[in-house]
Amino acid sequence: MEIRAEKLAEWGSSLAGLMFVWATFDQFFPKFLKDYIQLQWRKLVNYFNPIMTIIFNEYSSGLYKRSDAYTAIESYLSSKSAARASRLRAEVGKKNNPMVLAMDDFEKIHDVFEGVSVKWFKGKHIPQGKTISWSHADNEKKFYELSFSEKHRTLITDKYIHYVVEEGKAIQSRRRQRRLYMNCCGDEWDYAVFEHPASFNNFAMDEQRKEQIVNDLITFSQGKEYYAKIGKVWKRGYLLYGPPGTGKSTMIVAMANLLGYDIYDLELTTVKDNTDLKRLLLNIKGKSLIVIEDIDCSLDLTGERKRKKGKNKKNRDNFPKPKEEDDRSDQSKVTLSGLLNFIDGIWSGCAGERVIVFTTNHVEQLDPALIRRGRMDMHIELGYCTFGAFKVLAKNYLNIESHPLFEKIEELLEQTNMTPADVAENLTPKTLGADAETCLKSLIQALEKAKEESKLKLIKEEAKEAEAEAEQQAEEEKEAEQKAEEEKEAQQEAESDNGSNDSYDEETGSEESESESETGSEEPESESETESE
Numbered sequence: 320m321e322i323r324a325e326k327l328a329e330w331g332s333s334l335a336g337l338m339f340v341w342a343t344f345d346q347f348f349p350k351f352l353k354d355y356i357q358l359q360w361r362k363l364v365n366y367f368n369p370i371m372t373i374i375f376n377e378y379s380s381g382l383y384k385r386s387d388a389y390t391a392i393e394s395y396l397s398s399k400s401a402a403r404a405s406r407l408r409a410e411v412g413k414k415n416n417p418m419v420l421a422m423d424d425f426e427k428i429h430d431v432f433e434g435v436s437v438k439w440f441k442g443k444h445i446p447q448g449k450t451i452s453w454s455h456a457d458n459e460k461k462f463y464e465l466s467f468s469e470k471h472r473t474l475i476t477d478k479y480i481h482y483v484v485e486e487g488k489a490i491q492s493r494r495r496q497r498r499l500y501m502n503c504c505g506d507e508w509d510y511a512v513f514e515h516p517a518s519f520n521n522f523a524m525d526e527q528r529k530e531q532i533v534n535d536l537i538t539f540s541q542g543k544e545y546y547a548k549i550g551k552v553w554k555r556g557y558l559l560y561g562p563p564g565t566g567k568s569t570m571i572v573a574m575a576n577l578l579g580y581d582i583y584d585l586e587l588t589t590v591k592d593n594t595d596l597k598r599l600l601l602n603i604k605g606k607s608l609i610v611i612e613d614i615d616c617s618l619d620l621t622g623e624r625k626r627k628k629g630k631n632k633k634n635r636d637n638f639p640k641p642k643e644e645d646d647r648s649d650q651s652k653v654t655l656s657g658l659l660n661f662i663d664g665i666w667s668g669c670a671g672e673r674v675i676v677f678t679t680n681h682v683e684q685l686d687p688a689l690i691r692r693g694r695m696d697m698h699i700e701l702g703y704c705t706f707g708a709f710k711v712l713a714k715n716y717l718n719i720e721s722h723p724l725f726e727k728i729e730e731l732l733e734q735t736n737m738t739p740a741d742v743a744e745n746l747t748p749k750t751l752g753a754d755a756e757t758c759l760k761s762l763i764q765a766l767e768k769a770k771e772e773s774k775l776k777l778i779k780e781e782a783k784e785a786e787a788e789a790e791q792q793a794e795e796e797k798e799a800e801q802k803a804e805e806e807k808e809a810q811q812e813a814e815s816d817n818g819s820n821d822s823y824d825e826e827t828g829s830e831e832s833e834s835e836s837e838t839g840s841e842e843p844e845s846e847s848e849t850e851s852e
């Protein structure tokens with residue numbers, strides 16, 4: 320015990336001695352000398368275990384835009400900092416990410432990639448004796464320094480940095496508040512912050528089909544290298560078609576939420592001409608989902624423009640249109656070929672990764688050129704509610720996965736056509752505290768009513784058809800009678816004509832025989848003339 324106490328006292332005094340030396344060194348040695356000693360020390364360490372460093376500056380020289388690599392690294396490290404950095408800086412984030420913790424200046428954190436340890440340091444140069452400028456680039460110069468053992472150079476430069484930048488970008492896109500853009504005047508986009516809770520988890524559709532679509536979207540979003548390899552622009556087209564209320568708009572939102580893309584809602588009727596359409600395309604950023612809703616109402620298939628008929632378009636039609644915009648829509652000259660160029664002409668290669676979605680209630684009216692594979696790569700039919708889709712809605716709206724009434728509902732859904740929108744509406748509790756069973760019963764009532772109505776409709780249609788058939792038959796009979804009558808009259812007339820001719824013959828028989836004999840004598844003559852000629 321005594322020996323241990325002695326040892327502790329010894330260490331204590333050595334530590335105190337060291338601290339005294341360090342304090343003296345720190346206080347009395349000039350900065351350049353300290354820097355020099357530090358440099359020599361690093362060189363000594365490097366000699367035995369060579370360390371490589373890479374610097375990522377916040378601003379590239381001469382540019383006033385933050386470096387993309389720097390911001391991506393910042394996002395990547397902020398996701399690691401909460402657990403690893405000893406000093407953090409808290410920043411108020413956006414609504415969907417209230418607080419962001421980032422590593423503070425002059426902090427270090429360690430990271431491990433494929434078993435290799437690396438060190439990140441966040442530093443900044445503060446220019447001395449310079450007046451403060453409004454430009455960040457002229458003031459503090461922040462940077463990240465990545466250090467690692469020289470022997471892992473290839474792994475870090477070839478793989479790790481790429482991984483960090485891609486991860487950082489993905490984190491940025493998840494954190495960023497997304498935007499819903501609308502084309503407003505000519506070639507410009509206006510936007511609103513977009514927060515819609517629809518997702519594939521709560522989208523009512525058969526699970527297998529849903530999985531196919533989700534996989535397709537994810538494969539596309541991760542396919543940068545694949546598209547580069549096959550020499551195609553990194554874009555994919557989806558055609559959503561089906562009756563109103565089957566979830567076309569909802570699926571667009573679910574797609575955007577899944578991919579973390581902004582939505583560009585393109586209203587073709589307000590685009591002046593093909594040139595404006597091209598300009599709009601050039602103003603679309605990457606990671607975007609371009610939507611043209613009700614394409615059949617936007618563009619005449621001959622390339623002529625057609626004003627929207629009857630359809631109450633979402634978003635835009637809730638606001639009064641400025642007069643110029645109304646006038647503009649009258650003058651729109653976007654053609655089908657302009658739209659085809661917009662989708663996949665050479666200009667389409669300028670906007671980076673993006674998805675194009677068309678929706679329509681009348682797929683049969685669309686020009687095949689517009690929706691052929693390669694333009695609209697995946698055609699998705701959204702139909703009436705199936706039992707599989709109903710189960711998703713029941714889980715969303717009532718939080719139940721099974722119920723004795725499900726069997727009856729399945730049977731009724733097979734016998735009638737009801738859109739998911741109507742099913743959802745019937746599952747929504749109408750009174751405070753209404754339980755699941757009440758809502759299911761209300762749906763059954765609605766389904767039975769719909770079934771009755773469709774039966775009545777069918778009977779009416781059949782009666783109408785029968786009536787039309789009877790009418791046609793009567794008309795045909797009438798026509799036949801009339802025809803018979805006419806034929807009879809014609810025959811009678813012919814007979815009476817014959818009778819009068821006979822009596823004339825009797826009177827003028829000699830004349831006729833003369834004329835006949837004249838003609839008879841002439842005919843062989845003319846024949847012989849023709850032959851000799």
Ligand SMILES: Nc1ncnc2c1ncn2[C@@H]1O[C@H](COP(=O)(O)OP(=O)(O)OP(=O)(O)O)[C@@H](O)[C@H]1O
Pocket residue numbers: 521522523524561562563564565566567568569570680708739740741743
């Ligand atoms: N498959 C679905 N899953 C979940 N909710 C749905 C589905 N289909 C429709 N709904 C609900 O019905 C409402 C109307 O759907 P939505 O606007 O997406 O239909 P739509 O096919 O785009 O209709 P329209 O052709 O009239 O534009 C939405 O608010 C949504 O809540």
